[in-house]
Every structure is written in structure tokens, then in C-alpha cells.
Amino acid sequence: MRWTTALFASVAVVAPVQASAASDYAVLGPRFAAGKAGSDVGRAIIARAHAALTRPPGAIPRLHTEGTLPGKGIREISLVAKRDQPIVLDLAMAWRLTGDRAFLAQAGRYLDAWASIYEVSLNPIDETGFDTLMMAYDLSRADLPADQRARIDAFWRRMATGYLEAMDSPALGHANTNWQSHRVKLATMAAFETGDRALIDRARAAYRNQIAANLRADGSTFDFEERDALHYVTYDLEPLMMAALAANAHGEDWYSWAAPSGASLPKSLDWLAQFANGTRTHIEFANSKVQFDRDRAAAGQDEYAPHPWKPEAALDTFWTARLLDRRFAPLANTLAANAKRLPAAWLTLY
The missing domain is CATH 1.50.10.100 (Chondroitin AC/alginate lyase)
Structure with a gap:
């Protein structure tokens, strides 16, 4: 496919989704992945999610890889824990694709573990992968038990307020x-x-x-x-x-x-x-x-x-x-x- 200078023409912005109020999801709305369970990508997601149904969550209190070199203890521990991030998103996407509640329950187990154990550090390089957990929550929130939702909702509120307050600080580094x-x-x-x-x-x-x-x-x-x-x-x-x-x-x-x-x-x-x-x-x-x-x-x-x-x-x-x-x-x-x-x-x- 040829790429030409048409790139520099006027921006062809994708129209925002019409929404009357802020809904309780970050990015992936209620129509995400509709009808795509039979696609090659959908089948691959479901297969990966099946393989993770008996895998326990690996949540730890703190992730830290930023500024570390290979072989450092906390780096290696954190890299292992971060393996949860794509897995929980696969589980939540498999739930959306199939309606199989086994995927929902396992996604909720992972999200609840991280919300209950992890302490937000406000290091955005260490924590950038939490976007995958938010997208997983987008796909599962409405169907999770109320007690899990309460804990996970509180976690996202802590993250939002923590980062916003950090960015308001005059002493902020890497601003x-x-x-x-x-x-x-x-x-x-x-x-x-x-x-x-x-x-x-x-x-x-x-x-x-x-x-x-x-x-x-x-x-x-x-x-x-x-x-x-x-x-x-x-x-x-x-x-x-x-x-x-x-x-x-x-x-x-x-x-x-x-x-x-x-x-x-x-x-x-x-x-x-x-x-x-x-x-x-x-x-x-x-x-x-x-x-x-x-x-x-x-x-x-x-x-x-x-x-x-x-x-x-x-x-x-x-x-x-x-x-x-x-x-x-x-x-x-x-x-x-x-x-x-x-x-x-x-x-x-x-």
C-alpha cells in the first residue's frame, strides 16, 4: 500500500463517540469486539485465556523496573509480575467474545488481587502497564460482584487522584x-x-x-x-x-x-x-x-x-x-x- 504526501493534508479525525455523560469505562465501550469471536484474532485470544484459567494472579505490592539494569532483584521480580497484564486483558476480552463466565471470574480474580495488594507508587514508567488492567475492567466491570467492583473502583480513584495531584506539584520531576x-x-x-x-x-x-x-x-x-x-x-x-x-x-x-x-x-x-x-x-x-x-x-x-x-x-x-x-x-x-x-x-x- 503506497504512502504519499496526502498524509500532510487536513486531519481526518475519527468522530468522537456520542456520549451524554462520562460512562464508567476508560476506553473499551459496550460495543467493543462485537461479533468477532470467530476471527483469527478472537480465536487466539480465547485460546490464551483458556490457558490462563488455572493460573494464579502474581500481584505484588510494588512494581519497579524504571532506571534498573538487568539482573537486579526488584527488576526481575517486577517483570514476572507484569506478565499478569496481558493475561488479564485476554481473559476479559475472552469474556466479551464468548460470554463464558469462567473467563469473567478469572479476570475478576486478577483485577481484585492487584487492587487489593498493589500500592500505587506514582512512578508512571513502572505503572504504565496498568492501562491493560483498566481495559480489562472496561470489559468486565458491569458483571463483577459488587464487593469486587467496590475495591477495584477505589483503586482507580486512588490512581487518578494520585497522578493528578502529583502533576499539580511544583516539585514534580520529569514534568x-x-x-x-x-x-x-x-x-x-x-x-x-x-x-x-x-x-x-x-x-x-x-x-x-x-x-x-x-x-x-x-x-x-x-x-x-x-x-x-x-x-x-x-x-x-x-x-x-x-x-x-x-x-x-x-x-x-x-x-x-x-x-x-x-x-x-x-x-x-x-x-x-x-x-x-x-x-x-x-x-x-x-x-x-x-x-x-x-x-x-x-x-x-x-x-x-x-x-x-x-x-x-x-x-x-x-x-x-x-x-x-x-x-x-x-x-x-x-x-x-x-x-x-x-x-x-x-x-x-x-
Whole structure:
């Protein structure tokens, strides 16, 4: 599929879902995956969920991988615990696809374990994967027992208020980096999960502040200036798109908003698309200003050593973008064809 300069034409924004009030879900509404149980992706989800029906949850009180090198104890423990994240989403999607209450019960068991055991740390890099748990809750909340719902609802409220309060603090670190993009994602999705309009309004303001602080008028990002890596551009844009997608699911168009500087999410996606479609190339981390990138490369994490960026690394980025802006559908399909794989299952079913 040929990708042309039509990309830079006027934005073809996907119309927000009509919603009269904030519903109690983050992103995946009541029509998600309808009629798709027989698709290849649907069957694969159901098979994975079947395999997880007897697997116990691995919830722990704290996750910590940010800033750690391979072999560190807490890192390895956390990576094992994080295996729960795609599993609980598979279970919840299988419930939505089949109506089999065994999947619902196991999804509820996982969600309740994390809500009861985990202590929100407000480290957005460690906790960014909780978006999968929120989407799992989107698909299961209405049918879970009331006591489970109460515990899980309280957990999302703690997450929403915690991140919003953290972003209001003048002492906040990483206030204009990819960290803040992940804070915005978690706060926004959790706010919509609660349905609390005051929290949603605060999340919208935080989103706009990050667009203005992190994205540049030419489409590049602050993190690209610091890290010299398109990896960190995708790590900026993906969480911001998740926040915009949550808003879109509730009838609000955050995606099109532009800062006074002219920076906007569509403009930054256009900038990244030049690399994803092969018009431009880039050597990752060649001139990073961050010592930790060199430390990770020295510790054997080759993805942080200088190397040519591969467009397929933006597969999930542009499959998310296509849900907000139809212009990116051809590029998303081309990346999937070149990578010979599909993106995350929920993106395929959306």
C-alpha cells in the first residue's frame, strides 16, 4: 500500500463517540469486539485465556523496573509480575467474545488481587502497564460482584487522584518528559473509569499542558532532543494517544487540540510518519544526552546502543493513531505487512 504526501493534508479525525455523560469505562465501550469471536484474532485470544484459567494472579505490592539494569532483584521480580497484564486483558476480552463466565471470574480474580495488594507508587514508567488492567475492567466491570467492583473502583480513584495531584506539584520531576505523557495517560484513563467529571476536567488540563510542554511546533518532541531516539518519540505519543482515545470514546475530541505554539498530536504523528514510511532515516541514541542510555548499552541492552531505527517499531503507534485519524490507516497496514505481524490484539478488534 503506497504512502504519499496526502498524509500532510487536513486531519481526518475519527468522530468522537456520542456520549451524554462520562460512562464508567476508560476506553473499551459496550460495543467493543462485537461479533468477532470467530476471527483469527478472537480465536487466539480465547485460546490464551483458556490457558490462563488455572493460573494464579502474581500481584505484588510494588512494581519497579524504571532506571534498573538487568539482573537486579526488584527488576526481575517486577517483570514476572507484569506478565499478569496481558493475561488479564485476554481473559476479559475472552469474556466479551464468548460470554463464558469462567473467563469473567478469572479476570475478576486478577483485577481484585492487584487492587487489593498493589500500592500505587506514582512512578508512571513502572505503572504504565496498568492501562491493560483498566481495559480489562472496561470489559468486565458491569458483571463483577459488587464487593469486587467496590475495591477495584477505589483503586482507580486512588490512581487518578494520585497522578493528578502529583502533576499539580511544583516539585514534580520529569514534568515535560515522556514520564509526564504516561502520567497523563494513567490519570485520564482512571478518571474516565471513575466517571467523575471533576477528575476528567483536571485530566484534560494535564493533557493540554503536556502537549504544550513536550511536543514541538515542528512535530518533534522534547525527548527526541534529549535522547536522540525515535523510540522515545513513540514512548511520548502512544500514552498521549491513549488519553485522547479515552476522551474520544466519551464524545470529546482532545486529539485535534493545538498548543499556542502550534504543537499538536497530529503534527507530531506527521513528523514521525516521515521515518515510518522510509522518507527519512535515523540512527537511534547516537547523540543521547542521557548517561543511563550508555549504561544500558554497556550492560548488554543493545536496543540502547546506536543502531538504525526500524519503522516496524512504530506498528502499535500508528495502529493507535488510525483509531483517531483515518489518514494513518494505510501506513498502519503497511507497517503490519512489513513486520509480518498484527499489533496488540485489542487494537485489531477495536
